[in-house]
Amino acid sequence: MTEEKPVVAFLGPKASYTHQATIDNFPSAAYDLSPQITIEDVFNAVQNSTAYRGVVPFENSTNGSVVFTLDLFADLNSKYPDILVCGEAYVKVKHCLLGNQGKFGGGPSTPAIIESPLSSGAVTPTILNPLPTKPSARPIGDLRGIKRLYSHPQAWGQCKSFLNTYLKGVERLDVSSTSRAAEIVAGDGSGESAAISSGIAARIHGLGILARGIEDRGDNETRFFVIGRATTAANGISEHPDTTINTATQNYKSLISFTVDHNNPGALAHSLSVFEKYGLNLTSINTRPSGTENWNYIFFVEIKGRRLEDGEGEGAVNQALGDLKDVCRGFRWLGSWENRLGRER
Amino acid sequence: MTEEKPVVAFLGPKASYTHQATIDNFPSAAYDLSPQITIEDVFNAVQNSTAYRGVVPFENSTNGSVVFTLDLFADLNSKYPDILVCGEAYVKVKHCLLGNQGKFGGGPSTPAIIESPLSSGAVTPTILNPLPTKPSARPIGDLRGIKRLYSHPQAWGQCKSFLNTYLKGVERLDVSSTSRAAEIVAGDGSGESAAISSGIAARIHGLGILARGIEDRGDNETRFFVIGRATTAANGISEHPDTTINTATQNYKSLISFTVDHNNPGALAHSLSVFEKYGLNLTSINTRPSGTENWNYIFFVEIKGRRLEDGEGEGAVNQALGDLKDVCRGFRWLGSWENRLGRER
Numbered sequence: 001m002t003e004e005k006p007v008v009a010f011l012g013p014k015a016s017y018t019h020q021a022t023i024d025n026f027p028s029a030a031y032d033l034s035p036q037i038t039i040e041d042v043f044n045a046v047q048n049s050t051a052y053r054g055v056v057p058f059e060n061s062t063n064g065s066v067v068f069t070l071d072l073f074a075d076l077n078s079k080y081p082d083i084l085v086c087g088e089a090y091v092k093v094k095h096c097l098l099g100n101q102g103k104f105g106g107g108p109s110t111p112a113i114i115e116s117p118l119s120s121g122a123v124t125p126t127i128l129n130p131l132p133t134k135p136s137a138r139p140i141g142d143l144r145g146i147k148r149l150y151s152h153p154q155a156w157g158q159c160k161s162f163l164n165t166y167l168k169g170v171e172r173l174d175v176s177s178t179s180r181a182a183e184i185v186a187g188d189g190s191g192e193s194a195a196i197s198s199g200i201a202a203r204i205h206g207l208g209i210l211a212r213g214i215e216d217r218g219d220n221e222t223r224f225f226v227i228g229r230a231t232t233a234a235n236g237i238s239e240h241p242d243t244t245i246n247t248a249t250q251n252y253k254s255l256i257s258f259t260v261d262h263n264n265p266g267a268l269a270h271s272l273s274v275f276e277k278y279g280l281n282l283t284s285i286n287t288r289p290s291g292t293e294n295w296n297y298i299f300f301v302e303i304k305g306r307r308l309e310d311g312e313g314e315g316a317v318n319q320a321l322g323d324l325k326d327v328c329r330g331f332r333w334l335g336s337w338e339n340r341l342g343r344e345r
Numbered sequence: 346m347t348e349e350k351p352v353v354a355f356l357g358p359k360a361s362y363t364h365q366a367t368i369d370n371f372p373s374a375a376y377d378l379s380p381q382i383t384i385e386d387v388f389n390a391v392q393n394s395t396a397y398r399g400v401v402p403f404e405n406s407t408n409g410s411v412v413f414t415l416d417l418f419a420d421l422n423s424k425y426p427d428i429l430v431c432g433e434a435y436v437k438v439k440h441c442l443l444g445n446q447g448k449f450g451g452g453p454s455t456p457a458i459i460e461s462p463l464s465s466g467a468v469t470p471t472i473l474n475p476l477p478t479k480p481s482a483r484p485i486g487d488l489r490g491i492k493r494l495y496s497h498p499q500a501w502g503q504c505k506s507f508l509n510t511y512l513k514g515v516e517r518l519d520v521s522s523t524s525r526a527a528e529i530v531a532g533d534g535s536g537e538s539a540a541i542s543s544g545i546a547a548r549i550h551g552l553g554i555l556a557r558g559i560e561d562r563g564d565n566e567t568r569f570f571v572i573g574r575a576t577t578a579a580n581g582i583s584e585h586p587d588t589t590i591n592t593a594t595q596n597y598k599s600l601i602s603f604t605v606d607h608n609n610p611g612a613l614a615h616s617l618s619v620f621e622k623y624g625l626n627l628t629s630i631n632t633r634p635s636g637t638e639n640w641n642y643i644f645f646v647e648i649k650g651r652r653l654e655d656g657e658g659e660g661a662v663n664q665a666l667g668d669l670k671d672v673c674r675g676f677r678w679l680g681s682w683e684n685r686l687g688r689e690r
Contacts, residue, residue, distance in 0.1 A: 061639035064412060064632070067502075153498055153519065157412075174498065174519035219639055268630070269621035276614035284642065285613070285632050287409070294406035294564055295686065297629065341640065 009051035076291040085335030087226030135162040141210035150181035151196035162214040252306035258331035354396035421636040430680030432571030486555035495526035496541035507559040597651035603676035651681040
């Protein structure tokens, strides 16, 4: 036994939404939380055993799947043979528009609400768009001087309505995270830049909040996966890293990737039907290029259920995987974990 | 009859890959090719009948689906009720690294090959990555002065290996198209910026080519959809815009979107099985957030086959759609068109 706390690697920087998901599940009193620059770095840290667990974003309720994460699970270069999903976490996303204004305009106090024809919030109905979406948030700062916006690419799609109404035509610059966007804006003395980021990032980087809750959907959430490394038991068989599995609850999900022979075009439907055969509900499907041949895909399915470990008997997931083997070209079980949907903080 | 040529709207600007796909299918002698700023503008032009056809990117063989296009087909705000796919086109993507060097270094002649420890092309194997992907392209210009890279977000994912080898750590700025990236670099007198763009963009914007064919996979291709507006016949029934359908060939594909009741988790598998029942091969599946409720999706399937028009009888696609109606919450046929895979220019 050592006194060192187990390391949990997460997609940083500090104050990112992934950091929030990590703190919620791994209290810093008990874990050493280690921010990483890319999602790949998190996978490397876990595969390499420099981290006990990793936390990565998997999908957003408005914007869909995080393809970078899917591509790492696809593992085309066999760099992550031991990575398994062993948990999930949901975090509500509350985007804010952050700028230098709050700083210059009198410290932490909220700037006066500024109304201008450019920021009335009115959206003109047209024949093409008779019912334009009106943003739910209004600026609480003056946006007229903003010439550049920084954020993570996913954020643009989550704040379409606010951006189209109040910041149409303003240049958008993609950076690696919403927190990094806040950092860049904090370092820009011109006052012409703003960031879409979190409230916590405003506090950390000393920025003013020019608008709060600017996402199109107030219930915008991101789902994160906790990844761990499969341990190899004495018998050479990989074991799930989560030793605290609660066998009492049946509320589990599993992630499986598979490829099919694209010269046998019925193979995809056959592969999917094995889950139906064993009563395993498909909760999501994702597709990415297989990396081997053009227009050939790797599929990711999530199903309700848990693969039983050796000695636990033959569950429905085990049986389905047995059948899947015969109809697909190759598959990989990527972990089973307890369903946390509806249990977010 | 008018002398005016039919308008074909495409995702611009000029010299974009979509422009290439458009020229290949709609010769400018017969059509008025009209570049649009966004994919949404192309949908609007066709729905609004200001364009006879539209051309939009749908998926890339390395990077996967274009989610902006999928979201427009999802049509959550019912803005595009009459849009149907009536054709497809494949274009080989050959990315180049463009900079101001060629211009200053003696006009259109190729600059001398510059070797430096920073651009040796050697990729160090590590325990984590014992077989790193080596880029197939080598720089033909000096990349050491490059501090900023501009391109379309999809291009970063297509040129990972070259970028990681020769331009690691250089700031990446996303712009709306690879052609726009070239335009920005052409306007930057500092010489510190470079663009990932096409050879045709180098010519149009007067830039030098610093490296050719820098994409990870030499067979990188993008698939485009040609969209048209369904005409409403006298009987009130929508008709496919493509009146030149070749009934002799059976080589068609169809696109269908559907949603399922997510409280009935077997609904997805049931919906997919109707295609199998009628022997319709699924060639792709895509998923996007449904926009109605979190973790509820709209699915897009592509199948081999063509929906027959009224009077043509009941084909397999028509029968499958009849069955689909009973198992999904809602569906939409988004067009049938001739398969062009393997027939690209």
